[in-house]
Amino acid sequence: MYKLFEDRTRQFWILHTLGWLGFAIVNYLGSLVQETRDAYLIVVMLDSYIGWLITIPLRYAYQRVWHWTPWRMILTVLLLAFLVAAIWTAVRNFNYWEIYRHGARPDDWLKYIRDTPVAFYVILSWSGLYFGIKYYQTLQQEKQKSLTATNKAHEAQLKMLRYQLNPHFLFNTLNAISTLVLINETDTANKMVTRLSDFLRYSLYKDPINKVALEQEVYAARLYLEIEKVRFSERLSVAFDLESGTEKALVPSLILQPLIENAIKYAVASQINGGEIAITAKKFGHDLLLEVADNGPGMTITNGLPKSSDSGVGLVNTKERLSALYDNNFALVLTHNQPHGLKVNIRIPLELEKTEQEHA
Template identity: 85%
Template sequence: MYKFFEDRSRQFWLLHTLGWLGFAIVNYLGSLVQETRDAYLIVIGLDAYIGWLITIPLRYAFQRVWFWPPWKMVITVLLLAFVIAAIWTAVRNFNYWEIYRHGSRPGDWVKYIRDTPVAFYVILSWCGLYFGIKYYQTLQLEKQKSLTATNKAHEAQLKMLRYQLNPHFLFNTLNAISTLVLINESDTANKMLSRLSDFLRYSLYKDPINKVALEQELYAARLYLEIEKVRFTERLTIVFDIEPGTEQARVPSLILQPLIENAIKYAVASQINGGQITITAKKFGHDLLLEVADNGPGMTITNGLPKTSNTSATAESGVGLVNTKERLAALYDNDFALVLTHNQPTGLKVNIRIPLQLEKTEREHA
């Protein structure tokens, strides 16, 4: 039904017909006030039909003048409306004298067009409705084009943000695999390479526009952390605290990745004894709370971003957080939160709050 009415040509014929049908009904109701014969109903029907027929050429004429200068278009519309009104008036009066008056014609031919001002008002109303509807349709079409362009730009931005993989991670991983091969740890190198392949496949083939189940996101996080576990061995401790029932919550793909990368770099790699990373997911009312916490040396938080003595480190960690915040803003508008706090006794916590959208609920509404 929507596609049927979406066609602008169908819209015109439907509204055009309904408009003249309404004109006939109004005239019929007005005739009930006076004592009229049944023949007058025929006259009303003919008047509406002639009006329906004679205004059709106006549509094609107005399509040609639509892009003219305003003053020229207004003058043309008024002239055409007056000519159509005069012709319609003459035909209406002819029907009236021939059918209702049984051929009792007036002696003065001017009486055939004396009601032109009234008819001009009706035709001018038709023109006003036509231009009003056409302007509205054009405005809606422009809005649709603008929304389409915005959505395309929005999708491109999300993809750009999502595909900003850390090149240091790839370099370090490949370097670790190379080292394992040199020391004849081929089994470990093979496992590490397999995990890297699975992780890259996940990151490249998951559409950043669509959300994924949290369990898939945690699967990718485990792949990444298992790769890093080979590098750091006992220096890296990983803890998952996932509340039952949150596994099917919908989250942006790889939304935890930059947060885990920052924790690895500044809480584990920077310490001789390594560190612990805790990933938490739990429900809070109608929201889903995600947390990535570490027990590293921590950072000074300024304007929601970590601040260290190393300017480049601050910039790199800040880019990951800004990237994450921009993705969340693009997907959830203002219905999200990303907060950095100090972990106790040491370290940093990054908390994300997003609407709780369960995969089962989305399927039910599909």
């Protein structure tokens, strides 16, 4: 049905035909009180067909006046509607006298157009419906254009925010690989190159508009952490705690990466003995709770973000991505970890990935 009415020209012909068919039915049923002869049905059908035919040129005339000034357009529409009503009235009366009255013509020719006000009302109603539907179509078209533009802007924004990969990460990783090659740790260097390749492939080929299962996000996080673990060795400790059933929960791709990156920079790299990062996922009613916590020195939190503008870039980007994807149905909260450190909590709606069996 939607495809049937998608084409505006086709939509006009369907509605135009149905409207005049409805006029014929209503007019005939209303005449049964006074007119009983079958010949009157022919007159009604002819009247409706002439009305259907004579209003077609109005469509093309109205298309030309659509962009005129309001008063000029209104006066033109009234004039055209009255002219068409007069012609239609004359033809209708001619059909009535020639077919129903068997050629018994009236004495005064003015009787052929005496019902013009009634016909004018019908034609004016047709004109009102035409402009009303055309205005609605135009409004919907503009609304669709606005939604498309907004979606494209959100898509571009999401991609921009998602692809802001920290260049220091690439520099440090490549520098570590170079060092491993120089000290003949070729196996470790090869593993690091493979993990970096897998991580970059994941980050580039996962559409930021589409959500991924949490298990895929954890896989990317492990790749990232394994690369960093080569750099920090025993100084970096990682713990994952995923509640059963959260593996198939849908999350924005690489939503954890900037949080883990911040934790490594400010909780692990800044301490001689390194630090620990704990990644947790839980279900809470109809929501999914994600948490990235560290045992670093912590930070001063202002308005829900670290006081340091540099450390807050990844968190600001994450919050903007969540806002673009979930509108206001999300939360990103920073709290102090105990006994020390920082916790980043994310709450998003719980959406589960559909299995192939469910699709079938």
